[in-house]
Amino acid sequence: MGDTLMSLLSHTNPGFIVILAGMLAYVIRGEIPRAVVTIGGPLLGLAALVLHSALSEPLATLNMMDMTFVLYQVERVSIVFGLAFLIAATVNSIFALHNKDPLQDSMALIYAGAAIAATFAGDLITVFVFWELTAVSSVFLILKSGTPEAYKASMRYLGIQILSGVLLLMGATFIMGEFGTLEFDAFISEGEGLSLQDDPGAIFLFVALGIKAAFPLLHNWLQDSYSKATHTGSVVLSAFTTKLAVYALWRFFPGEDSLIWIGAIMTVFPVFFAVIENDLRKVLAYSLNNQVGFMVCAIGIGTPLALNGAAAHAFAHIIYKGLLFMSMGAVMYRVGTTKATELGGLYRTMPFTAIFCIIGAASISAFPLFSGFVAKSLTMSAVGYEHMTIIWMMLLFASAGVLEHSGIKIPFFAFFAHDSGKRPKEAPFNMLLAMGIASFFCIWIGFPFLGGTEFLYGLLPYRDEAMVYLEQSLWTTDHVLTQMQLLVFAALAFIVLNRVKLYPPEKRGVVLDFDWVYRRPLYHALVWTGAVWSKAGPAMTGAALRLSRRVYNRIEATFSPQGELSRGPLSAGMAIWTSIVLAIVMVLALIVGPH
Amino acid sequence: MSEITPEEHTQDTRPAKHSGERYFGWTSHPKAGLYTFIFVGVLAAGLALADFFVHRHEYIHLAEFKMFYALFGFAAFGGVVLSGWPLRKLLGRPENYYEPEEETDNG
Structure with a gap:
């Protein structure tokens, strides 16, 4: 029994354990059992990491749709990031013990678990799934502040995080086309990554990681959302998203x-x-x-x-x-x-x-x-x-x-x-x-x-x-x-x-930053466009409808069985002549065409 | 849990002499600023002086000058702080700068 448990732990991505703990934290209502789960989950994840059975080879895989998904693979660099994430998840759970908020406890752990799972993933699709899970789960840590400002910031945050995921998926598609597989071992190794010049998918991947790492001009989501998250939420947020991007940059570039x-x-x-x-x-x-x-x-x-x-x-x-x-x-x-x-x-x-x-x-x-x-x-x-x-x-x-x-x-x-x-x-x-x-x-x-x-x-x-x-x-x-x-x-x-x-x-x-561009001029441009459309839209739609109806009526009047071209002997003669011309073309094609 | 602090959290019910004053009370002394200035000044002078006795291995030629790090640290920090004056004039806006118009749109 003990050996089976050890074997199971040594082949389980620690992130999965933390995600499971997060799901349990939502359904367990007793404060002490929930505290045991929220602190015990990351600690069990730590145990799983310590027990990992091999380096640089797949420890858990899933075969689906003729593809192999590497759910768990440990590299030396992923140990550094994964260990830090697990320590942070444990400490954060202790910090939030007074909260008595199952949703926040749950989402904080799912978010942490997703980041950890992505750190130990061995293919791009698995990374993509957990990349998006970090976005969807972490947004609750901002939303739960309950203020209108937090709501707006959380929507801006979610939008840009999902965009990052979509770009990552596009990058993955190109890499699949180029290498025929999405397993990391096929296109990167420790210290050797993708080339922005030679690999077309690398550019999409680079921008996706740049968003999460908060590159200059792509950074505003960070200041916007972290300052409006709950008092425990900002602690949790500070640990994972940007560092997951740093980890990915380390692996890919x-x-x-x-x-x-x-x-x-x-x-x-x-x-x-x-x-x-x-x-x-x-x-x-x-x-x-x-x-x-x-x-x-x-x-x-x-x-x-x-x-x-x-x-x-x-x-x-x-x-x-x-x-x-x-x-x-x-x-x-x-x-x-x-x-x-x-x-x-x-x-x-x-x-x-x-x-x-x-x-x-x-x-x-x-x-x-x-x-x-x-x-x-x-x-x-x-x-x-x-x-x-x-x-x-x-x-x-x-x-x-x-x-x-x-x-x-x-x-x-x-x-x-x-x-x-x-x-x-x-x-x-x-x-x-x-x-x-x-x-x-x-x-x-x-x-x-x-x-x-x-x-x-x-x-x-x-x-x-x-x-x-x-x-x-x-x-x-x-x-x-x-x-x-x-x-x-x-x-x-x-x-x-x-x-x-x-x-x-x-x-x-407030201090103006680059987000001024989309929160002021771009926002005003969109509002103006909306106002113009609300006035001109119905008139323009009406004109377009009238025009298309007239074109349709004209075509119908000309080509329908009751139309102008079908009336009188001309239409029958035309049909015969069309058949004759078609027959000639086909005979010529048979004679002069390639054999 | 709401972010608005519950009333019972806002006030400490203990006597006026707070526990933190045992550790940091000296910082409220009228001369604390002066003493800190003297302490840090003496420490800085000692570190600057040490530069003349310690051989440094530098890979960046600029850093080979004596007291390079000391002067760079002072100038960089001072430059950043002083830049705050014009930057605040340029980039500072009232707290409700973004909200009213976005509110209008939503509401």
């Missing part, structure tokens, strides 16, 4: 040159929006853009060190970004807003949330001894080794920018700065526990001699290169010194500008 610039631009532009944004959850969404940019850039560079950097960064980022969203989720839950203008001084009654937020902020800023330093250093070094001066400067600039918006702005304006007079209770125990677990990972991974850095580097796809980097480059005096110089001088700039009152005060309002 390692070394794709255009990703270097796309990623570098992604790291830089959100910094400017984040500095003037008032909603701290939106600031975190911009920060998410910035962090994913580092990963995208590393994938574009494509060397083993850079690809290790992208995977390590994703692992650390899923945890520390979740931690930051959790701290803002706790503030949202207790205060009802995350707008900087309405916060400040919350440390008095929410000190533990403040401490956890600071740990997340130190991690994302890549302070030595925290996880961000261990992860981001790989990418920065990989860019340096390739002597890409401009890209390296952009990433360095973005690193200082991260300190501004996530390292300082988030904790400072929420918990310190001016006293808002609000004295909310500390976050509930389950939230503190979840934040505590995430904080533990941030420190364990980042602090030397605790074994966390070795654990993370040992998981990476190019393990040997990672271990050499760990021994020779990570903790060198000059590396730690230069990182501390960058961050401490940036912090000094904050203090100086704040003291001389040059730091722009937080102000209520």
